[in-house]
Amino acid sequence: MATRRERGAYHHGNLRGALLDEAERALARKGEDALALRAVARAVGVSHAAAYHHFADRDALLRAVAARGFERFAAALSAGAQSAAGDRSFLEMGVAYVRFAVDHPSLFRLMFGPKAARGRHADEALVAASERAFEVLLGGVRRLHREDDEAAVRARAVAAWSFVHGLAALLLDGQLEHAGFSARDAEDAARTVLGGGAMR
Amino acid sequence: MATRRERGAYHHGNLRGALLDEAERALARKGEDALALRAVARAVGVSHAAAYHHFADRDALLRAVAARGFERFAAALSAGAQSAAGDRSFLEMGVAYVRFAVDHPSLFRLMFGPKAARGRHADEALVAASERAFEVLLGGVRRLHREDDEAAVRARAVAAWSFVHGLAALLLDGQLEHAGFSARDAEDAARTVLGGGAMR
């Protein structure tokens, strides 16, 4: 739980981790576009060229942040599903999905953005982390429809995933404000829309 | 239908339009991040400072491109809906939605990205264009469920929109390749997933 402030520890310590922490903070504060590799290195107290010893380039740093995001995302989905029993469990997973997106908008956009999409092959950790999140979702579908075969489970999972992902993305963009749903009360919106019968 | 090539016409002609055309091309070719205002001006044959006479900054140029995108998007949805009759009309609108996303990935991401979201208030044309697209969607829902009152129509529209938007976004990211759906055969994927019973 080492925070910044302590100098000298980085120089032969965990620079990679420190860069990731700072990049995540910068992402949350200023968004993906405004995140500068040089500024991250500066904040950590190291030369900008030092970062290239731990990440191939700026994109690789961002992909590593995205991979971490997927880990926390999967954990949040699990926690959501476990917060209720029976049929409501799946709904709560959807609510957790939307809540994560709205609570960490820049991280969520990074995780599902072009950087992460294009570099999927290149980044093992990213693929593994996003697959883990998908597994959590599959688990939820299996508990809901025990009788289905594997193909049917995947088809249901894709449909459910599309539904909740679209809702999260549109809320994030403020695109549903025409329809009276704002990102501020995203949790209510999620319960209303996801619970409205289209999900089963 | 004036293309580039003709020099001298810009100098007291339609520079704004030329910049938009070129920005759209650059967006499609290299993506949002790599689109440089200076490069756009250069390609059009004008000094980079000239662009600031027509757009407040780079973000404003991108928002204008997004607004144009929404116009074409609305037209594509209409055309899709008109390509079939009865209940199938709504499905075809969804297929057109996904096809647009996959055919113009960078434009689609721009339209629904943070730039467009944050600057919504600032950009009248963008809000108007995206509302027009939403109206097309509402029209489709109304034809499908004539008996519903306005609130029910909006709720159905939000659910349907979320579903199809999520599918489009996940296909774009290659996130559904685990499940056997690739962006290459997006149209088949759209028919399978959207037609699979979750939409009604």
Place this chain on the structure above:
DNA sequence: ACCTGAACACCGTTCAAGT
């Protein structure tokens, strides 16, 4: 009204050199 050239403060990336 519309466009230019020069200037400023920042980037991402590379590379020889230091410990």
Place this chain on the structure above:
DNA sequence: ACCTGAACACCGTTCAAGT
């Protein structure tokens, strides 16, 4: 093995000045 300083080629944005 890990980090630095200097250098390169590029940005976005501003502003006085030109027509």
